[in-house]
Amino acid sequence: MVKQIQELEDYYLLNDEDDDDPYSLFYAPSYYDVDEQLVIVACLMLLEQRYRVMQSMTPQEIVDEVDEIIDSLNTELTNTALSKIDDTVKSFFDNLMNEYSIPSNYVAQDTSMYPIIEQSIDTLCNQLKGEIKQKSMFFIDNLTKDTFNILPNFKRAIRRIIDGVGGNLIYSKEKSKRNIEEFVYGEDKLYYWITANDEKVCAWCRMQESLPPRTLREMPLDHWNGRCEHEPVDYMYSDEYMLMLARGEYMDEINSFTPEDASMSQSEGRIQAERRRI
Numbered sequence: 001m002v003k004q005i006q007e008l009e010d011y012y013l014l015n016d017e018d019d020d021d022p023y024s025l026f027y028a029p030s031y032y033d034v035d036e037q038l039v040i041v042a043c044l045m046l047l048e049q050r051y052r053v054m055q056s057m058t059p060q061e062i063v064d065e066v067d068e069i070i071d072s073l074n075t076e077l078t079n080t081a082l083s084k085i086d087d088t089v090k091s092f093f094d095n096l097m098n099e100y101s102i103p104s105n106y107v108a109q110d111t112s113m114y115p116i117i118e119q120s121i122d123t124l125c126n127q128l129k130g131e132i133k134q135k136s137m138f139f140i141d142n143l144t145k146d147t148f149n150i151l152p153n154f155k156r157a158i159r160r161i162i163d164g165v166g167g168n169l170i171y172s173k174e175k176s177k178r179n180i181e182e183f184v185y186g187e188d189k190l191y192y193w194i195t196a197n198d199e200k201v202c203a204w205c206r207m208q209e210s211l212p213p214r215t216l217r218e219m220p221l222d223h224w225n226g227r228c229e230h231e232p233v234d235y236m237y238s239d240e241y242m243l244m245l246a247r248g249e250y251m252d253e254i255n256s257f258t259p260e261d262a263s264m265s266q267s268e269g270r271i272q273a274e275r276r277r278i
């Protein structure tokens with residue numbers, strides 16, 4: 001019996017570090033930029049509200065009410081995450097579209113990750129609900145010296161939000177950026193994988209860098225805390241993009257764009273890409 005309790009203690013992370021530190025509920029890793037961190041923290045605040053409510057409840061009260069509490073969390077988290085992610089991706093995407101002088105009807109922002117984000121929130125809420133319910137029932141059924149504490153369960157949910165919301169936000173931005181690049185340089189353009197080239201670069205990214213150039217469709221997305229970039233083998237524009245420029249919607253840009261600039265940026269790009277490949 002003692003052994004069984006021990007195993008359950010391990011399972012529920014009863015001895016998790018920093019359990020009394022409320023600020024750790026608002027943790028967003030520094031590999032996310034400030035805008036991305038704000039999206040994560042907005043989600044964590046919803047989680048924290050539920051934690052504050054349930055913290056003072058008895059195990060029996062939790063068993064009775066956990067479904068309702070976590071189901072409403074699920075709905076609010078989904079709405080908040082999707083609307084904030086969409087806003088953040090949109091402002092990132094619009095900035096890039098402006099940089100390339102592309103009118104908004106030419107390229108669409110990527111929304112293919114949104115169902116996956118919704119799914120990951122649903123999964124983490126169901127896991128949280130199941131874990132808390134199981135833990136409460138364990139405390140109702142068994143005498144244990146431990147204090148009833150659901151913070152470790154919420155902390156696990158935090159880690160799932162950091163990946164499921166934060167990670168997929170980064171993917172959404174990256175995929176939106178690639179939509180623009182495919183329009184500007186064409187879908188057949190080949191790209192080099194470029195790492196930060198320091199001791200922190202992982203083996204997987206080193207391997208990516210050593211591969212021959214690929215199209216964006218053949219190139220995987222970087223992992224969530226990655227710092228890798230990609231660079232086209234040359235900076236020749238696609239026919240579609242040239243045509244768009246020629247239609248004169250941005251005459252100022254074209255007038256200030258001299259052939260000298262064009263050749264310089266192309267050869268510079270080639271040299272840079274070649275240099276990094278070595």
Ligand SMILES: [Zn+2]
Pocket residue numbers: 201202203204205206223226
């Ligand atoms: Zn890596």
